[in-house]
Amino acid sequence: xxxRKLDVELRQLMKTxxxxxxxxxxxxxxxxxxxxxxxxxxxxxxxxxLENPNDRRKLAxxxxxxxxxxxxxxxxxxxxxxxxxxxxxxxxxxxxxKNGRFILLGSASPQLVKGVSESLAGRIxxxxxxxxxxxxxxxxxxxxxxxxxxxxxxxxxxxxxRDYVNWMNGFIKSYIERDLNFLFDITFSVSMMRNFWSxxxxxxxxxxxxxxxxxxxxxxxxxxxxxxxxxxxxFLVHRLPxxxxxxxxxxxxxxxxxxxDSGLLHRLLNLSSPDDIQGHPAIGASWEGYVVEQIKNSVxxxxxxxxxxxxxxxxxxxxxxxGHKPVATVEIKFSNAPAVSKGYYQSIADLKCKTNFIxxxxxxxxxxxxxxxxxxxxxxxNKYLPLIK
Numbered sequence: 052x053x054x055r056k057l058d059v060e061l062r063q064l065m066k067t068x069x070x071x072x073x074x075x076x077x078x079x080x081x082x083x084x085x086x087x088x089x090x091x092x093x094x095x096x097x098x099x100x101l102e103n104p105n106d107r108r109k110l111a112x113x114x115x116x117x118x119x120x121x122x123x124x125x126x127x128x129x130x131x132x133x134x135x136x137x138x139x140x141x142x143x144x145x146x147x148x149k150n151g152r153f154i155l156l157g158s159a160s161p162q163l164v165k166g167v168s169e170s171l172a173g174r175i176x177x178x179x180x181x182x183x184x185x186x187x188x189x190x191x192x193x194x195x196x197x198x199x200x201x202x203x204x205x206x207x208x209x210x211x212x213r214d215y216v217n218w219m220n221g222f223i224k225s226y227i228e229r230d231l232n233f234l235f236d237i238t239f240s241v242s243m244m245r246n247f248w249s250x251x252x253x254x255x256x257x258x259x260x261x262x263x264x265x266x267x268x269x270x271x272x273x274x275x276x277x278x279x280x281x282x283x284x285x286f287l288v289h290r291l292p293x294x295x296x297x298x299x300x301x302x303x304x305x306x307x308x309x310x311x312d313s314g315l316l317h318r319l320l321n322l323s324s325p326d327d328i329q330g331h332p333a334i335g336a337s338w339e340g341y342v343v344e345q346i347k348n349s350v351x352x353x354x355x356x357x358x359x360x361x362x363x364x365x366x367x368x369x370x371x372x373x374g375h376k377p378v379a380t381v382e383i384k385f386s387n388a389p390a391v392s393k394g395y396y397q398s399i400a401d402l403k404c405k406t407n408f409i410x411x412x413x414x415x416x417x418x419x420x421x422x423x424x425x426x427x428x429x430x431x432x433n434k435y436l437p438l439i440k
């Protein structure tokens with residue numbers, strides 16, 4: 052079993068809140084983590100899977116059932132299937148206020164699930180379990196394998212690349228044909244969603260243009276934006292916002308869009324082995340998206356991530372922002388002997404950042420003559436990222 056960083060945080064959260072929600076894409080290990088946590092705490096637990104008809108029947112009288120197990124740690128899986136449970140939980144929690152009573156597991160953002168009207172404010176803490184991140188890798192698994200296969204445990208730990216391909220094919224098919232409809236109680240066209248995923252993969256790391264996607268898919272711009280919101284709500288896609296507080300510059304303001312898991316991206320691009328990615332037109336965008344996701348998973352919670360681009364060519368891949376102030380920038384390059392572009396220099400000048408990095412797959416750690424530090428992703432995440440607060 053891969054040790055997850057969230058394990059320690061969850062133990063602390065359960066001492067503070069009556070309910071903790073672990074959200075994340077399907078198959079990232081939420082159920083395994085919750086059951087492991089209950090075992091480590093040495094408490095009697097009750098596991099309820101709301102996709103199991105027998106378990107749902109137990110909740111015919113939800114309040115009575117949850118009250119009857121008030122001395123157990125109750126794990127409720129796929130909670131978005133029964134959105135009305137949130138209002139009942141409020142009553143149950145208020146009837147007996149005790150921290151660490153419930154762990155809720157969900158594969159969809161509650162904000163996008165029909166029928167979720169109860170916020171449980173002050174009673175619940177929402178956290179996300181991502182696919183296995185770079186800092187969680189077992190020592191026997193290197194960065195290149197992680198980059199190619201991504202962080203879904205079954206794909207990452209597959210014995211062969213063919214096993215990875217087969218697992219990911221099934222994952223994509225299930226999401227497109229069933230899971231998205233099921234998660235959000237809405238009917239998507241299978242062919243439409245498959246085409247949309249493929250388009251997102253080929254435009255990975257690009258600036259979002261709803262009109263372009265809408266024309267290609269034959270739908271309206273609001274419809275395609277709703278599709279994107281559902282994929283983001285299923286924790287499969289990430290929108291990186293633009294930084295545009297400088298009103299004097301003509302800035303690009305639309306977000307960049309990334310498929311969060313690099314293994315999912317590579318399968319959507321029909322890449323079957325690490326050799327396939329070498330020389331592929333998408334290799335730079337794939338590496339950029341991989342690095343962005345790993346940084347996002349480890350950055351200090353007070354820091355917001357943005358990108359920066361002007362209409363005249365100044366740009367950098369990541370701006371680290373505290374409040375409204377840029378505190379650092381990162382340019383992501385696939386080359387281990389990167390050249391600093393004029394556009395990156397201009398973005399540094401515009402943003403007035405003194406802490407600037409170029410992050411590569413495996414270059415040495417050194418500072419260029421103009422003060423930009425060049426280092427590998429490993430060095431950046433483990434040595435420099437903790438200093439950006």
